[in-house]
Amino acid sequence: MDTEAMRTFVRAAELGRLQHAADELGVTQQAVSKRIAALERELGVRLFTRTPRGVELTFDGQAFLPHARSVVAGVERAVAAVGPGSRALRIDVLGLRSAQAVVLHNYWRSRPGTDLDVVTLRVNDPRVAVAAVEAGDIDASFRTVTDPALLPPDVRMIHAFDSPLELLVGPEHPLASARELTPSQLREHRIWVPGIAPRSEWSEFYDQLATDFGLRIDAAGPHFGDEVLLDTLAESAEVATLVGARDRYIWPAAHDLRRIPVVNPALAYPLSLILPATNPHPGLRGVIAHLHGLPGLPGPVWRPAWAT
Numbered sequence: 001m002d003t004e005a006m007r008t009f010v011r012a013a014e015l016g017r018l019q020h021a022a023d024e025l026g027v028t029q030q031a032v033s034k035r036i037a038a039l040e041r042e043l044g045v046r047l048f049t050r051t052p053r054g055v056e057l058t059f060d061g062q063a064f065l066p067h068a069r070s071v072v073a074g075v076e077r078a079v080a081a082v083g084p085g086s087r088a089l090r091i092d093v094l095g096l097r098s099a100q101a102v103v104l105h106n107y108w109r110s111r112p113g114t115d116l117d118v119v120t121l122r123v124n125d126p127r128v129a130v131a132a133v134e135a136g137d138i139d140a141s142f143r144t145v146t147d148p149a150l151l152p153p154d155v156r157m158i159h160a161f162d163s164p165l166e167l168l169v170g171p172e173h174p175l176a177s178a179r180e181l182t183p184s185q186l187r188e189h190r191i192w193v194p195g196i197a198p199r200s201e202w203s204e205f206y207d208q209l210a211t212d213f214g215l216r217i218d219a220a221g222p223h224f225g226d227e228v229l230l231d232t233l234a235e236s237a238e239v240a241t242l243v244g245a246r247d248r249y250i251w252p253a254a255h256d257l258r259r260i261p262v263v264n265p266a267l268a269y270p271l272s273l274i275l276p277a278t279n280p281h282p283g284l285r286g287v288i289a290h291l292h293g294l295p296g297l298p299g300p301v302w303r304p305a306w307a308t
Helices: 003-015 018-025 029-043 059-082 099-110 126-135 201-213 226-235 284-292
Strands: 048-051 054-057 089-092 116-119 155-169 190-192 216-218 239-244 258-261 266-276
Touching: 003 018, 003 029, 003 054, 003 059, 018 029, 018 054, 054 059, 059 126, 059 266, 089 284, 099 116, 099 155, 099 284, 126 155, 126 266, 155 284, 201 216, 201 266, 226 239, 266 284
Parallel strands: 089 116, 190 216, 190 239
Antiparallel strands: 048 054, 155 239, 155 258, 155 266
16 A cells, blocks of 8 residues: 555645645645545545535545554654664653653663653553554553553553552551561551542552452542652651552651562552554664563562453
8 A cells, every 4th residue: 555645645634635735745736636546446435525625534534544644653663763863762651750760761771872762741541642652652651551452453562560569658657667568467557649540540450459458548639749748658657658669769868768568469560561563663672672571570469450
């Protein structure tokens, strides 16, 4: 299939006028019409209807557009990957102090010449990250769609690594002196995780965690930032929270906060990587190999039901 015809179709659909598409692509309007007509003949459907204001997509055109966009984006990624001055690998993480960012930093340190752009989309719904990967705005995202059947066909998801959880408490908390804890020892204690966003993967994670172990997960109140959370923990004899073992937190020495591993079983937050199903950025090969080389968790491990 002619990728230039598909590119022409995408721009005509987005601009709504064949002449505007022709001007942007540097061809005549007649050339645009011929490319689209050839594409329609190959597909056996009409993609546009003409209106006084320009062109509008038919139902078939609407169904074809997202796939055509994906193909065009894949071609652009492939050309950029082998061209001089090819662009950096762009990967989305939940935060620059998150476990994903820490793992990527370790990867970059092992390959300091890697052209890597770590970004944060600052969205809670993983489907938004999926759309960004599908559109080619980013090359991959450390997000999880808990029902893989909802992924579009041109996007895939692989397991990245498991992030074991630790209990974070202040010095006055009853569990502060423990060297390690089991989930059953957490049942009588308030675990505050403010700002759990609806429809987010971590919302489902904490729901299953609370159900499976009878934990008191308190999501009350907005999340005013890590500093406020850490200040609250330092002053409280009742409040605790859960953090990833690789997550980076910095607090004043006077806070004297304690990070306590949870074991028997370890509570694993499964992190996934979302990437294009075809024509991924070549730089992802090294990242995926690095993820596969990370050590597994020792001993019994609990994971949510949707972990794959």
